[in-house]
Amino acid sequence: MQLLHEAPSVTFSRSSVAAPVVGIDIGGANLKYASSGGKSFSREFAMWKHHRDLSETLVDDLSRFGKGLPIAVTMTGELADCFLDREIGVRHIVESVEQATRNTQTRYYSVTGEFFNAAQAVARIDDVAASNWHALATLVAGEVCSDAMLVDIGSTTTDIVPLSAGRVATPAKTDHDRLVEGSLVYVGCARTPVCALVNELQYQGENATVMNEWFATVDDARVVLGLEKECPGDRASADNAPRDAFHARNRLARMIGLDHRSVDDEAARTLATQIMAAARERIQHGIRKVQSLYGFAPNTTLVLSGHGGDLLPRDVIADRTVIRLDEQWGEVIARSAPAYAVARLMTAVAVRD
Amino acid sequence: MQLLHEAPSVTFSRSSVAAPVVGIDIGGANLKYASSGGKSFSREFAMWKHHRDLSETLVDDLSRFGKGLPIAVTMTGELADCFLDREIGVRHIVESVEQATRNTQTRYYSVTGEFFNAAQAVARIDDVAASNWHALATLVAGEVCSDAMLVDIGSTTTDIVPLSAGRVATPAKTDHDRLVEGSLVYVGCARTPVCALVNELQYQGENATVMNEWFATVDDARVVLGLEKECPGDRASADNAPRDAFHARNRLARMIGLDHRSVDDEAARTLATQIMAAARERIQHGIRKVQSLYGFAPNTTLVLSGHGGDLLPRDVIADRTVIRLDEQWGEVIARSAPAYAVARLMTAVAVRD
Numbered sequence: 001m002q003l004l005h006e007a008p009s010v011t012f013s014r015s016s017v018a019a020p021v022v023g024i025d026i027g028g029a030n031l032k033y034a035s036s037g038g039k040s041f042s043r044e045f046a047m048w049k050h051h052r053d054l055s056e057t058l059v060d061d062l063s064r065f066g067k068g069l070p071i072a073v074t075m076t077g078e079l080a081d082c083f084l085d086r087e088i089g090v091r092h093i094v095e096s097v098e099q100a101t102r103n104t105q106t107r108y109y110s111v112t113g114e115f116f117n118a119a120q121a122v123a124r125i126d127d128v129a130a131s132n133w134h135a136l137a138t139l140v141a142g143e144v145c146s147d148a149m150l151v152d153i154g155s156t157t158t159d160i161v162p163l164s165a166g167r168v169a170t171p172a173k174t175d176h177d178r179l180v181e182g183s184l185v186y187v188g189c190a191r192t193p194v195c196a197l198v199n200e201l202q203y204q205g206e207n208a209t210v211m212n213e214w215f216a217t218v219d220d221a222r223v224v225l226g227l228e229k230e231c232p233g234d235r236a237s238a239d240n241a242p243r244d245a246f247h248a249r250n251r252l253a254r255m256i257g258l259d260h261r262s263v264d265d266e267a268a269r270t271l272a273t274q275i276m277a278a279a280r281e282r283i284q285h286g287i288r289k290v291q292s293l294y295g296f297a298p299n300t301t302l303v304l305s306g307h308g309g310d311l312l313p314r315d316v317i318a319d320r321t322v323i324r325l326d327e328q329w330g331e332v333i334a335r336s337a338p339a340y341a342v343a344r345l346m347t348a349v350a351v352r353d
Numbered sequence: 354m355q356l357l358h359e360a361p362s363v364t365f366s367r368s369s370v371a372a373p374v375v376g377i378d379i380g381g382a383n384l385k386y387a388s389s390g391g392k393s394f395s396r397e398f399a400m401w402k403h404h405r406d407l408s409e410t411l412v413d414d415l416s417r418f419g420k421g422l423p424i425a426v427t428m429t430g431e432l433a434d435c436f437l438d439r440e441i442g443v444r445h446i447v448e449s450v451e452q453a454t455r456n457t458q459t460r461y462y463s464v465t466g467e468f469f470n471a472a473q474a475v476a477r478i479d480d481v482a483a484s485n486w487h488a489l490a491t492l493v494a495g496e497v498c499s500d501a502m503l504v505d506i507g508s509t510t511t512d513i514v515p516l517s518a519g520r521v522a523t524p525a526k527t528d529h530d531r532l533v534e535g536s537l538v539y540v541g542c543a544r545t546p547v548c549a550l551v552n553e554l555q556y557q558g559e560n561a562t563v564m565n566e567w568f569a570t571v572d573d574a575r576v577v578l579g580l581e582k583e584c585p586g587d588r589a590s591a592d593n594a595p596r597d598a599f600h601a602r603n604r605l606a607r608m609i610g611l612d613h614r615s616v617d618d619e620a621a622r623t624l625a626t627q628i629m630a631a632a633r634e635r636i637q638h639g640i641r642k643v644q645s646l647y648g649f650a651p652n653t654t655l656v657l658s659g660h661g662g663d664l665l666p667r668d669v670i671a672d673r674t675v676i677r678l679d680e681q682w683g684e685v686i687a688r689s690a691p692a693y694a695v696a697r698l699m700t701a702v703a704v705r706d
Contacts, residue, residue: 079564079607079610081566081568081591081592081604081607082592084594084603084612084613085603085612085613085614086612086614087614130610174610175564175610176561176609176610176611178610179561179562179563179564179609179610180559180560180561182562184562184610185562186562186563186564186565186566187565192565193546193548193549193565193567195546195548195549196546196548196549196565197565206533207533208529208532208533209532209535209537209538209539210532210539211432211528211532211539212539212540212545212546212549212550213434213539214546214567215434238434239434239435241437250437250438251434254432254434256529256532257432257483257527257528257529257531257532257537258529259437259438259439260437260438261438261439261440
């Protein structure tokens with residue numbers, strides 16, 4: 001799936017006074033691009049399958065943006081298990097970017113808030129690894145809401161970042177530290193496997209334990225419930241069959257040893273509802289944990305990002321101000337928010353070679 | 354991995370009075386063969402990847418056994434998600450067997466205890482699907498222990514089958530019904546993903562939620578703990594890297610956002626121990642549930658099958674008689690127990706074309 005978006009002509013205070021920058025968010029399942037001026041592009045890119053094609057893909061995609069524009073990179077794709085470890089992953093990503101962008105200024109965002117050149121980046125692996133949440137949170141804290149919790153629900157994970165006095169408030173920098181404190185919830189709106197969310201599903205009044213196989217994901221639950229558009233041409237599903245309602249229902253049925261022959265639409269919706277509830281519960285747990293850890297008030301403002309907003313539990317929203325990034329920045333930018341953030345942040349810093 | 358085993362010269366009462374039969378257990382991840390005389394062979398066979406090669410593979414493998422011997426088939430491989438549904442899966446398996454065994458008598462085991470020819474089999478899909486547990490349990494009930502619980506811990510699942518008065522005591526026939534009653538526990542000693550077993554892992558005194566990715570399996574925990582031999586040439590692992598202690602440790606570390614650079618052998622063993630405990634707990638829960646459902650005494654005899662015996666919780670074994678099939682039948686046969694069972698059962702029935 002490839003998406004090219006042209007933003008409506010919005011003026012951004014900082015980017016309008018600096019030279020434009022192209023931000024790239026190199027994830028484990030997607031490549032997302034955004035210019036500081038508000039143009040964005042994204043594509044599915046399964047790093048664990050296609051990492052050798054990364055450089056070539058970057059060349060293709062960057063041709064959609066102005067030639068020779070400075071490049072700001074943030075990443076999470078180094079965690080893909082095609083890489084023995086994160087060091088090898090970061091090196092591969094940096095090398096691929098450098099190969100794709102000769103004669104162009106490139107900078108890598110660090111969770112310290114700095115930008116590194118390629119040599120510095122590979123010397124500071126753990127600072128440039130898994131940095132995209134920090135880039136987004138830093139821009140949001142500076143520009144959208146200085147004191148809030150940023151909740152970014154993506155396809156694979158949910159970031160819950162405490163923001164205080166215009167800055168990122170958590171000292172946790174790595175994925176591991178964030179898994180421990182609860183600010184990285186490894187549940188998203190698409191890729192999360194059903195067997196990681198529930199042990200049992202109720203069906204026709206009885207509880208069936210689920211098959212611990214990668215037979216279905218949260219995406220299937222959302223398609224069955226009409227929260228995600230059917231996309232029959234897209235086969236990025238657990239069984240490589242179409243992402244349409246029929247096959248999504250079939251995939252959910254497989255989780256309890258059945259298939260489309262016996263599980264009808266209504267039964268599939270019942271299964272999907274339970275799966276969505278389990279996903280929301282994990283996210284709710286994370287929000288409460290972070291809120292309590294940082295002594296935030298129960299009605300602390302939430303800034304919502306990502307395309308999985310329907311996973312935000314209603315209980316969590318009640319009695320709060322919720323600022324939606326897609327309303328603040330427009331849908332086009334919101335779809336590639338960390339890429340936009342890293343581009344915007346780079347326009348604001350003096351960069352020397 | 355291919356294994357050819359010649360049994361020691363043991364005499365089996367029934368098979369010695371009937372013509373030999375070759376049994377095939379066509380699973381979702383393995384093909385297992387055994388003759389009623391006690392010769393066995395097995396190979397890994399990822400149905401979801403290689404289903405088109407099934408017929409050809411069967412031809413190759415059957416050449417290890419006597420030409421023209423009658424064939425008894427049992428299966429579970431129809432649940433692989435390369436098949437839209439079980440009907441299509443059963444049809445594909447039956448067609449592949451028929452293509453591979455022209456001019457040979459073939460019969461398909463049904464959970465009703467009958468043997469069907471190919472035409473009957475495809476007309477009785479739900480009876481021949483997922484039948485291998487029933488074949489093994491029927492032979493065990495008739496020959497090993499008439500009143501017991503059979504606990505068969507395989508690579509992917511654990512079957513817990515109540516046996517009473519020499520027969521299979523559960524009325525549940527399908528995978529779904531068995532998932533509901535608890536007699537099919539979808540936890541095994543190799544393929545079960547870690548993210549389906551635990552939500553958190555303790556590491557250095559803190560709880561980290563796990564990444565809901567297919568980064569590691571129970572097999573990695575067993576390799577790290579020395580319960581499974583290292584096999585560097587075998588890459589049937591989550592990341593397609595070798596099944597050795599180094600890579601198994603690296604895979605376990607990935608579950609909590611780390612890698613081999615920071616997680617040493619001792620730390621990996623601590624992670625592995627937690628994973629094994631979670632797997633044992635699921636199996637223990639299943640055994641207790643089935644025991645209670647069928648009114649079995651707490652000290653009911655267990656018949657243990659499968660190569661995951663170390664997943665049988667100690668609490669469950671205490672104060673019971675445990676009969677090990679590998680001691681009863683020899684290791685060679687025990688490795689392909691359902692294939693052996695279906696071969697033996699077919700020698701005991703009159704088969705007409």
